[in-house]
Amino acid sequence: MIHADWILTNAIVLTMDDEFNLYEPGAVVVSGDSILAVGRQEEIQNAYQAENLLDCQGKILMPGLINAHTHVPMTLLRGLADDLRLDVWLMGYMMPVEREFVSPEFVRLGTKLACAESIRTGVTTFVDMYYFEHDIAEATAEAGLRAICSQTVLKFPTPDAASYEESLAAAEDFIKIWKDHPLIVPSVAPHAPYTCTDEIFFACTQLAQKYDVPLHTHIAETSNEVENIRKEFGMPVVPYVRKRGIFDAKVIAAHCVHIDEGEMRTIKNAGAGVAHNPSSNLKLASGFANVTRMLELGLNVGIGTDGPASNNDLDMIEEIRLASMIAKCVSGDPTALPARQTLAMATSMGAKAIHLDHLIGSLVVGKRADMILIGIDELHNSPNFKHNPDGIYAQVIYAAKSTDVSDVMVNGRWLMRDRDLLTLDERQLILEARSYAKEIDAFLIKRERSVLSKLIAIGGAMEEESFEVQSKVRINNPDAIIKALEKEAIDVEYTRHYREYDTYFFFEDESEGRLRYREDEFINREGKVTQVRSRLTLVGVSSEDTFEHDVVLSRSRYYAPATHSLRFYREYFAPVREIDIEKNRLRFKIQYKGTDFYINIDTLINPDLGHFLEVKSRTWGREDAIRKSNTIQELIEYLGASSEMAETQDYIEIVQAYFSSR
Incomplete structure (x- = not known):
């Protein structure tokens, strides 16, 4: 007789080997962490003995x-x-x-x-x-x-x-x-x-x-x-x-x-x-x-x-x-x-x-003793038919429940009895x-209450606390403004051409601000798209202050790279409504009287609202903001536009007003 650690008897043994051998009544012998023998119960009992015997009570014994x-x-x-x-x-x-x-x-x-x-x-x-x-x-x-x-x-x-x-x-x-x-x-x-x-x-x-x-x-x-x-x-x-x-x-x-x-x-x-x-x-x-x-x-x-x-x-x-x-x-x-x-x-x-x-994966001699016992006499798995040898597999797949698993062994060690x-x-x-x-x-409760928190949660949001002064005026002839940028007092550092597609998300709590998804297409001199960049911008609902001639001081926005699709952000932020804006933008970074400004010459395409000159500059204090607001007024006039025609609203507010008046 060969000695082993365990002999499991009185089981329906599904070996799941290459031939799908099945033994009923069958037995499995375990020595250490491995399977020592598998076969018919009578043959196993005649050849092996062990300190530990388990009567499987007619359950299925199969690989884990x-x-x-x-x-x-x-x-x-x-x-x-x-x-x-x-x-x-x-x-x-x-x-x-x-x-x-x-x-x-x-x-x-x-x-x-x-x-x-x-x-x-x-x-x-x-x-x-x-x-x-x-x-x-x-x-x-x-x-x-x-x-x-x-x-x-x-x-x-x-x-x-x-x-x-x-x-x-x-x-x-x-x-x-x-x-x-x-x-x-x-x-x-x-x-x-x-x-x-x-x-x-x-x-x-x-x-x-x-x-x-x-x-x-x-x-x-x-x-x-x-x-x-x-x-x-x-x-x-x-x-x-x-x-x-x-x-x-x-x-x-x-x-x-x-x-x-x-x-x-x-x-x-x-x-x-x-x-x-x-x-x-x-x-x-x-x-x-x-x-x-x-x-x-x-x-x-x-x-x-x-x-x-x-x-x-x-x-x-x-x-x-x-x-x-x-x-x-x-x-x-x-x-x-x-x-x-x-x-x-x-x-x-x-x-x-x-x-x-x-x-x-199978009950084969030499493989690890990873085995489970599954009962098949529960109400949901009764009665048991024997005429089809594959019927036992169907019982496991179509009728068994996880609660029918009674015993689990891994590597020769019982984990559940x-x-x-x-x-x-x-x-x-x-x-x-x-x-x-x-x-x-x-x-999550805290995050879901705040659009900013949700923006930060998906990564990449920049939370810097700064301000900008800006003003925009309607213009009739963009070419005249472009020509004026060649004047002696203006030093153009670089020029960019974009086509911008903005989708604004609005939320039930207006104090959360507006979230803008922007897709910038970079246009070269031949009019071809050379690069596409997407960004998210969380914009406050109101300006911090307004200076003479409608120069607006506004809080800097929170930015994040838009690495996912518009559909993703729509489902993630769940806005109550949306507005789309499409525009063509010529951007110039310039120096005027020792101060950096951004000049945007924008044409609103959708909706068709014509041309705008927008002048912006970053600021870090109120006195600096006042100084720059006066310079912006002066710069607008220098470029041939009228500061008396300045707009206090952002483009989204201009578009909202347009739609409301229709």
Whole structure:
């Protein structure tokens, strides 16, 4: 007799091996962290003995489920901002909150919550992508789960790095520390094509190759991502990232919703794995990945929950059922993605997709003892039919619930027995999570009350406190003003030509001011657009003071680069109304009597309100403002315009008055 640590008997053993061997009644023998034997119960009992015996009471004994893509600390952000588009959800809410709250302590708590939830749903391995991965790895190992932990790298500052160079250095240090750990596989994660530069992709690939670890990234999750890559680079997403070299590494490609057959073949030929995330893609309206065709072409496709902030749970039993249902509905074929194949995606094929099939994914001698027990005698899963050998797979996919998972073993160690968690105190974790939720609620409530706070939250706002004096007058002949700028007393430092498209957002609380989204087209001497720049400007509703001849002193605006689309800002700031203005602008920076001024010669095109001369100068004190206001009056007259025709209103106010009079 061969001695072992555990013998599990009286089970329906789904091995999920290449032949889909099934044993009923079956038994599995565990020695240390690995599987020593699998087979028919009678044969096992005749050949092996162990100190520990477990009667599985007719339950299904199968490999643990593999969550092929998630962001586990985001359990603490579950339900934070729902029913939003992906870009608004990510850039407008997740990233600002993460910048404020994510810390080593935050990710440890979020990871422990996720581990408890994962164990209860039968997950024994997950693939994570987040920040402070060293702390995530420690918390995961303490809980006893297996994971690929991927250190995020992107072009923006992150909670754990001020630059992508810091993120890369952190990723390398993390990989060195955790390489060859029995439970944790370290990895590097260039976040996505729209958040990474060429340099980031190349550097991450080199790092993954150097240490022979996976490279984990998002690919073609939304149609907008694909459209933007095509527009900017003239190719689909998969060829784009292939040219950046990532397929030289062991890639785990999350989502792949919007890829064509040629891109699927590229992924297959590169030996990369795909992580299909049905719930998240549905909730964010990202679309339906053509998983059926991927499988027909021979791709290794796993199933993931994505992060619990976009799902909103880590329930893999629910996820595998949804994956099968969606494939049938989208294809119009009820035979698409049958139960046995779906379960393979969550076990043996999922292991191949994440490059760990040599260790996990099936109950095979020599592989790690990562196993779960699922009861099938509950009301919702009764009765049990035996005429079809594949019926047992259908029971798991179409009828089982996460609450049917009773026992979980990872690496030969029990993490849950009879639904009792052995390595985590879930009640304490829930209490600690509530405390974080109160802090995040307070942060968001305060932010949502202020347009400025929302502007600052998405990054890039400049909050300098300064003032400018300005005046504008209607003119009939712009050419005469341009000619006057050649006068001896005026020194022109530079000239610019713009076409400006402004969208003004107005808010219910008028004291919040107006937010302007501006797109500047830079026009060269040949009349061609050479550059486009977008900016946000938060403008106060009133001037600070008015001097003689309607020279206005106004508070300097708050500026931020507009790195997202107008549609993004419309949904993020939720204005109560909008007004669009289009104008042609000739700008001159000049010196007049030792003082810098900006001269704008503007033609309002939409609405058609004619020509204006606008003169501006920065000021830092009241006496200086008075002096400059007198000089502005003088300069207007010197240029041949009449200061008596000055306008006290900004263009948006002139346009509003125009529309009101119609």
